[in-house]
Amino acid sequence: DTGVSQDPRHKITKRGQNVTFRCDPISEHNRLYWYRQTLGQGPEFLTYFQNEAQLEKSRLLSDRFSAERPKGSFSTLEIQRTEQGDSAMYLCASSLVRARNTEAFFGQGTRLTVV
Amino acid sequence: QQQVKQSPQSLIVQKGGISIINCAYENTAFDYFPWYQQFPGKGPALLIAIRPDVSEKKEGRFTISFNKSAKQFSLHIMDSQPGDSATYFCAASKGNGETSGSRLTFGEGTQLTVNP
Numbered sequence: 120d121t122g123v124s125q126d127p128r129h130k131i132t133k134r135g136q137n138v139t140f141r142c143d144p145i146s147e148h149n150r151l152y153w154y155r156q157t158l159g160q161g162p163e164f165l166t167y168f169q170n171e172a173q174l175e176k177s178r179l180l181s182d183r184f185s186a187e188r189p190k191g192s193f194s195t196l197e198i199q200r201t202e203q204g205d206s207a208m209y210l211c212a213s214s215l216v217r218a219r220n221t222e223a224f225f226g227q228g229t230r231l232t233v234v
Numbered sequence: 235q236q237q238v239k240q241s242p243q244s245l246i247v248q249k250g251g252i253s254i255i256n257c258a259y260e261n262t263a264f265d266y267f268p269w270y271q272q273f274p275g276k277g278p279a280l281l282i283a284i285r286p287d288v289s290e291k292k293e294g295r296f297t298i299s300f301n302k303s304a305k306q307f308s309l310h311i312m313d314s315q316p317g318d319s320a321t322y323f324c325a326a327s328k329g330n331g332e333t334s335g336s337r338l339t340f341g342e343g344t345q346l347t348v349n350p
Contacts, residue, residue, distance in 0.1 A: 123277070152337060161240075161323045161340030162278065175337065210277055214336065222268070223338060225277035 121145060123226035125211050131232045132201055139197045140229045144213030151194050152223060153186055154210040155179065162210055168194060169216070201233045237261050240324050240341025247348050253311040255344045257324035260305065264326040266336070269298065269309045272321045272343075281322070282309070314348045321345050 124143040132138050144151045149170050154162035165184070166176045170191035180186075183201075188194040198205055208230050212223040240257045247253045259267075265286055270278035284291045284298040284307065291298045297310040311318055325338040 150336070154338075159343070161325075161343050162338070164337045164339070167337055212277075216336070222280055222283065223336075225270075225279065227275070227277045 123211055123213050123224050125209075125226040125229050127229055128227065129230045129232075131234060134201055134203060134233055136201055137197065137199045138201060138231065139195055140209055140211075140231075142194045142196070142211030142213075142226060144193070144211070145215075145224055146192075148213035148215045148224075149191070150214045150216055150223075151188055152212040152214075153194070153196050154212065154225075156208040156210055156228070157206075165196075198231075201231075203233045206231055206233045237339050238324060238326050238341045240344060242344060243342065244345040245347070247314045247346065249314065249316060249348055249350050251314050251348075253314045253318070253346055253348070254308060255322055255324070255346070256306065256308045257341050258304075258306045259326050261326070261328065261339075262305070263328040264339075266327045267298070267300065267307050268325050268327075268338070269296075270323045270325060270340075272323065278323060311346075314346075316348045316350050319346055319348050 126141045152167040153165040156162040165180050166186050168188040183199045186196045208228040210228045212225045214223040238259050268283035269281045271281045272278045282293050282296045286302050295312045300307045322344045324341040327336045327338045
């Protein structure tokens, strides 16, 4: 499979617990993005990496959220002390930066339910 | 601040008809306008995209019309089929340079239903 892979696909957790999601981008892609999508809404940008450097973070990314891309390949998104408002689909996307090409490919997402 | 506004929220079309979804943006720095299709439980998939140096782009049954002066763009799906039933999102981004993020700003989505 050469697409963007996310794991797990579904996660149910109790409020206050920590959760971690993983994203494996398309292998040659140097940019990796995290988005959050709530029911009936479009995806909202959270953060992105260029190789291993985290270049931008949305104000949506509170201090309970942290993302890493340690070797410029896969990425993890951790949410500490989860709240019910964190329930959403977390989408990862990747792209290859080159002239006039911004095409981003999305994974199937991780659906988080906080109970 | 909603930078990309999409309408309608939902759309019902008969098989063979034309589906039209509209988007308006505010940020004149946007220079890339993709449309994504999303099925339930799946991630968004790129359908077609346009840059502001052209006013129209067609790929198969899908056409984007772009009006730079009005800051509007629309998706037309010709000969709509039941398999097109999905949620469609317009999006916009600015720049693709090393120092500017090409993050996407999405519209709110349109739920399209094509009746057989």
